Amino acid sequence: MYTEINKNVTRYVSFNEDELSIFNQLLKHRSIAKRKLMLRAGETCNFEGFVVKGCLRKYYLDENGNEVIIQFAVEDNWISDIASFADQQPGNLFIETLEESEILYLNHQAKEELLARVPRFERFYRKLVERNISVLHNRLHFSISKTAQEKYIDFLEHYPTIPQRVAQHYIASYLGMSAEFLSKVRKKMIKD
Template sequence: MYSEIDKNVSKYVSFTKEELSIFHSVLEIKTISKKEYLLQEGDICDFEAFVVKGCLRKFYINEDGNEVIVQFAIEDSWISDIASFCDRKPSLFFIETLEDCELLIFTPKNKEALLSQVPKFERVFRILVQRNLSVTQNRLVNTIVHTAPERYLDFLEHYPTLSQRVAQHYIASYLGISAEFLSKVRKRLPKF
């Protein structure tokens, strides 16, 4: 159960077995069914989650009442509302499972305990936040600069299996286009 998360955090820092054992002790294993909410708008996010198995989405509802997906999280990735988690403020987001999921979760209290016992994790989580910021900035630029077909091709490159796992209207929401327009884009592209 811990091998994937150990590989994930060990990309950035080397840990002893004892340090990883402390890490495991603060993690909670959660199995969550498809179509369940881990977080709803207005709640305070009390977790950071590593996806062992499954797929989740993070989204908000815009002023027109439409869902806007800002993140998909699949195996070997993390999901949370970091602003709500760190600042203890109500979230602007929903986090929902799109498949049955197995997650490794920790709370703010458990994270603080981990950081005080194994300070090396400060570096890991700093790098994870930096990588997340980089991805978010690239996505913002991508949305502004590139056409819908270019954004879709970029999506397929970064998430090669996701188009077979989630409904097309979710992908359209993530790309900032309608499901109908995504259908037209897909028809015009060569088959892979």
């Protein structure tokens, strides 16, 4: 059960078997049905989850009550409300399963114990946060400087399996456009 998460963490930092064993002992496993909210705005996030199976989305509601998706997480990805989790304060994000999913996760107490017992995991989490900041930076850059077609092409390059797994309106939300406009973009790409 821990093979994939151990591969994921050792991409960034080398850990010995004892360190990985401590990590694995602190992890909890959860199976979640499709379309279940794991976190609601106003709640405090108490998990940093690694997706073993499934597809999840993280989103917020804008001032008009529209959903704005900020992350899709599929196998071999992490998901959490990092700010809420770190500060142990209520956040403004929702996390929902789009497919039947399984995650391995650490709650706040287990993560603190892990960092105390295996300090090298501080480096792993720093690398993970740096990677997330880089992804958000690139996404912001694309949303400002690229055309709708370029945004969609970039999305397909980075998330090739998502279009087969989620409804088009979710992809449109992630890209910051209406489903109708995304449909026009896709038709134009097929025509060209």
